[in-house]
Amino acid sequence: MRLAAFAALAACAALAQAQDSAREIQRYRQMIAEGSPAELFEVEGEALWKKPEGPKKVSLERCDLGEGPGVLKGAYAHLPRYFKDADSVMDLETRLLHCMTTLQGRSREEATRRVFGSADRPSEFESLSAYIAAQSRGVRIAPGMSHPKEKASYELGRALYFHRVGAWDFSCASCHGDEGKRIRMQELPVLYKPEAARPVIATWPAYRVSTSQLVTLQWRMNDCYRQMRTPEPTFASETTVALIHFLTATARGETYHGPGNKR
Amino acid sequence: MNRLRRTLLAALALGLARPLAALAAWNKDAFGAKTPGDALKSLGVAGATPSKEVVIDAPEIAENGAVVPIEVSSAVPGTTALIVVIEKNPFPLASRFDFRDGALPYAKLNVKMGETSDIRVLAEAAGKYYSATKEVKVTIGGCGG
Amino acid sequence: MAAGPMKMRALLGQGYTDIRVLMNHPMETGQRKDPDGKLVPMHFIQNLTVKVNGRTVVDAQISQAVSRNPVFSFRLKGGAKGDKIEVSWLDNQGESNSTEAAVA
Numbered sequence: 001m002r003l004a005a006f007a008a009l010a011a012c013a014a015l016a017q018a019q020d021s022a023r024e025i026q027r028y029r030q031m032i033a034e035g036s037p038a039e040l041f042e043v044e045g046e047a048l049w050k051k052p053e054g055p056k057k058v059s060l061e062r063c064d065l066g067e068g069p070g071v072l073k074g075a076y077a078h079l080p081r082y083f084k085d086a087d088s089v090m091d092l093e094t095r096l097l098h099c100m101t102t103l104q105g106r107s108r109e110e111a112t113r114r115v116f117g118s119a120d121r122p123s124e125f126e127s128l129s130a131y132i133a134a135q136s137r138g139v140r141i142a143p144g145m146s147h148p149k150e151k152a153s154y155e156l157g158r159a160l161y162f163h164r165v166g167a168w169d170f171s172c173a174s175c176h177g178d179e180g181k182r183i184r185m186q187e188l189p190v191l192y193k194p195e196a197a198r199p200v201i202a203t204w205p206a207y208r209v210s211t212s213q214l215v216t217l218q219w220r221m222n223d224c225y226r227q228m229r230t231p232e233p234t235f236a237s238e239t240t241v242a243l244i245h246f247l248t249a250t251a252r253g254e255t256y257h258g259p260g261n262k263r
Numbered sequence: 264m265n266r267l268r269r270t271l272l273a274a275l276a277l278g279l280a281r282p283l284a285a286l287a288a289w290n291k292d293a294f295g296a297k298t299p300g301d302a303l304k305s306l307g308v309a310g311a312t313p314s315k316e317v318v319i320d321a322p323e324i325a326e327n328g329a330v331v332p333i334e335v336s337s338a339v340p341g342t343t344a345l346i347v348v349i350e351k352n353p354f355p356l357a358s359r360f361d362f363r364d365g366a367l368p369y370a371k372l373n374v375k376m377g378e379t380s381d382i383r384v385l386a387e388a389a390g391k392y393y394s395a396t397k398e399v400k401v402t403i404g405g406c407g408g
Numbered sequence: 409m410a411a412g413p414m415k416m417r418a419l420l421g422q423g424y425t426d427i428r429v430l431m432n433h434p435m436e437t438g439q440r441k442d443p444d445g446k447l448v449p450m451h452f453i454q455n456l457t458v459k460v461n462g463r464t465v466v467d468a469q470i471s472q473a474v475s476r477n478p479v480f481s482f483r484l485k486g487g488a489k490g491d492k493i494e495v496s497w498l499d500n501q502g503e504s505n506s507t508e509a510a511v512a
Binding site for chain 2: 424455470475476480
Binding site for chain 1: 321322323324325326327329330332334371373402
């Protein structure tokens with residue numbers, strides 16, 4: 001009897017401690033978000049957006065991100081979406097690559113040589129993503145959901161999320177499929193549920209404090225597949241775009257407030 | 264003529280370098296000290312009175328020791344400096360802020376912590392020191408981000 | 409991004425001005441190894457100065473324990489819209505940078 005009471009008390013104490021830890025970690029995240037170096041990447045991205053590049057020596061300022069050539073306000077919040085000129089669904093990075101090849105005349109090979117950067121040398125996609133995403137702060141997330149290709153992309157993304165692959169037979173849902181899972185102190189959000197996807201998608205791309213890098217959604221997809229031990233997915237491919245589309249669509253309705261901060 | 268020009272240029276360069284040198288007052292001994300005691304000694308701190316008026320706002324747990332946000336301030340009247348010491352870091356002294364008229368004794372910054380440690384903040388007011396400490400546990404997060 | 413951009417904002421609050429400044433700097437401790445296994449030399453900001461309308465109000469000495477891409481906040485007594493704030497830094501290798509903003 002006394003032992004049971006003691007055990008119950010110990011369990012309560014452990015639970016209280018776990019809740020305290022969770023609250024303190026929440027506070028840690030909030031404090032690092034208040035001073036985000038992501039803004040430095042926005043400054044860098046703006047310069048890149050306006051810098052003439054490629055054989056045609058033109059900037060990306062006439063790039064149409066879906067709201068019209070050169071329109072940045074709200075463009076990120078409405079991606080991925082269908083683009084008639086490419087007859088496909090594109091996310092931000094895919095569309096930027098499209099503009100680099102069409103407007104600037106660069107080859108796909110050259111433009112994708114360094115899609116993920118390092119702390120010392122960010123990739124142009126990272127800085128550009130930070131700058132463009134920042135122009136959607138305060139805008140509701142609403143990716144394209146009406147065109148048949150948009151519907152197909154969403155469905156493909158959903159299927160991929162649950163599709164087990166590779167030597168470990170993992171899918172996205174193996175880690176991000178059940179409530180309460182975590183790796184060390186990092187809880188794993190169940191991203192096919194809107195309430196979990198919203199706060200996550202609303203803050204990507206983000207500055208990652210552990211690597212001092214601005215990380216993008218294309219990077220996130222790539223790195224998750226790496227952790228699942230599959231061959232590396234192709235940058236800006238139909239698969240990675242579809243997964244980003246599915247996750248973004250799941251988060252729709254949330255107000256974008258990134259670029260954020262990750263541990 | 265040529266030599267004169269060179270001398271003039273050298274003098275000019277020296278003149279330009281001087282404000283930078285003045286700015287470069289950086290307490291090498293204090294920052295190079297390997298114990299909190301040695302660091303404080305190098306800063307001329309003999310002792311400090313614990314005070315609730317020295318405030319450290321920091322999370323109790325940091326998910327990543329590479330970035331630990333801390334907010335320090337002092338309500339001790341006449342505070343002119345704040346000193347931040349991370350007790351268990353290889354070089355414990357992290358910063359010294361000198362506030363002149365016009366600035367409030369307040370700073371917020373991100374610091375690196377090698378391991379779980381006490382953070383000690385000292386406020387200097389009229390030649391006396393007041394201190395507070397707070398422990399921050401350093402953990403490590405998952406694979407995500 | 410060694411000598412990359414800085415960014416600052418200065419906002420008038422209730423009786424004080426809040427300054428937040430971001431700077432691009434590797435803040436190398438001298439203890440980290442590069443991918444080839446060689447130690448990356450110490451490279452960190454040592455001095456930080458905040459000026460208001462040309463007058464120094466904060467003089468900071470900092471160590472390599474400040475995180476990479478430093479972010480600092482300071483507060484000024486009172487203040488007025490349009491006050492010119494200047495923040496400059498100097499590192500152990502003699503590099504420096506500065507930025508200016510008007511209180512909004």
